Amino acid sequence: MPRDLQAFTEELKSQNNRQLTKSPEEVDDQDRKDSRSNAMTANEGTRGKTFAQMRSGMSKRDALHPYTNALSPKDAASCTRLEEEAFPANERCTKEKFQYRLKHCGELSLGIFTSSSDGNLPTADAAFPVYSGAPKRKAVLIGHIIATKTTNLTLTDDDMAIPSPDSPDPKLGHKEFGRTICIHSLAVLPQYQGIALGMTLMMAFLQRTESHGIADRAALISHKELIPYYEGFGFVNRGESKCQFGGGGWFDMVKELQSGMND
Numbered sequence: 001m002p003r004d005l006q007a008f009t010e011e012l013k014s015q016n017n018r019q020l021t022k023s024p025e026e027v028d029d030q031d032r033k034d035s036r037s038n039a040m041t042a043n044e045g046t047r048g049k050t051f052a053q054m055r056s057g058m059s060k061r062d063a064l065h066p067y068t069n070a071l072s073p074k075d076a077a078s079c080t081r082l083e084e085e086a087f088p089a090n091e092r093c094t095k096e097k098f099q100y101r102l103k104h105c106g107e108l109s110l111g112i113f114t115s116s117s118d119g120n121l122p123t124a125d126a127a128f129p130v131y132s133g134a135p136k137r138k139a140v141l142i143g144h145i146i147a148t149k150t151t152n153l154t155l156t157d158d159d160m161a162i163p164s165p166d167s168p169d170p171k172l173g174h175k176e177f178g179r180t181i182c183i184h185s186l187a188v189l190p191q192y193q194g195i196a197l198g199m200t201l202m203m204a205f206l207q208r209t210e211s212h213g214i215a216d217r218a219a220l221i222s223h224k225e226l227i228p229y230y231e232g233f234g235f236v237n238r239g240e241s242k243c244q245f246g247g248g249g250w251f252d253m254v255k256e257l258q259s260g261m262n263d
């Protein structure tokens with residue numbers, strides 16, 4: 001396992017999300033120390049990383065003051081840009097899919113944002129101003145986790161497709177009464193990968209999903225090399241997936257959720 005995620009899980013459960021939702025102006029020294037200590041715990045055991053490398057990663061992260069928020073249709077353009085940066089063309093979610101998913105069940109999806117960027121990030125142009133006394137500050141998307149629900153136990157190509165006027169098949173897309181969360185995309189801007197933003201997103205997502213009792217399980221498809229990463233969050237490898245999305249070669253990963261455990 002690349003990281004001791006279990007230790008981080010316990011720490012995250014024992015605190016609320018207060019530090020993730022603060023504006024840069026509100027972040028005090030104690031929060032910085034807490035953030036660094038949480039992230040450092042998560043990094044213990046990190047494959048081949050020196051303490052100096054971890055410190056540098058964490059100061060990069062501290063400078064961002066990242067915070068998580070549910071996504072809505074207005075975020076579709078930022079998500080599309082982020083996806084272009086993070087995935088090869090055959091694995092990207094299209095803008096139409098983002099619009100569909102964020103319109104029908106945006107509350108299931110989560111973004112991680114910064115308001116501390118210098119405007120040079122690829123997602124900055126599509127960012128919206130934050131509600132604050134500083135109108136130039138924007139909420140710039142640096143990572144996202146995109147989800148829908150299905151009545152299946154693992155992800156299928158039908159779950160990954162979306163209905164359209166040409167193909168209004170009710171089998172396709174989000175199922176409001178499904179009890180399986182489909183995670184379609186977990187992505188972080190390349191310049192901020194490897195500093196635990198993906199982990200923060202996934203932990204916040206799972207914690208929220210469990211505490212709201214939204215579903216019984218979460219499912220995703222993974223390439224072989226990321227299986228250990230998802231196992232670190234409690235996902236179990238269910239073997240080769242039938243999904244042919246992006247050319248196939250995926251593995252089904254499923255995590256049974258414990259509803260209400262964080263209430």
Ligand SMILES: CC(C)(COP(=O)(O)OP(=O)(O)OC[C@H]1O[C@@H](n2cnc3c(N)ncnc32)[C@H](O)[C@@H]1OP(=O)(O)O)[C@@H](O)C(=O)NCCC(=O)NCCS
Binds near residue numbers: 086187188197198200
């Ligand atoms: C996968 C991803 C979301 C992880 O987010 P992140 O913020 O970079 O991850 P974290 O800092 O929380 O964890 C880093 C760990 O992820 C794992 N990891 C990330 N990318 C990996 C890859 N391509 N192969 C194997 N492991 C990988 C490693 O274990 C890494 O640990 P290390 O830094 O000690 O090597 C991010 O790298 C990303 O957006 N990648 C491109 C899109 C993608 O492949 N998404 C997943 C499929 S939906």
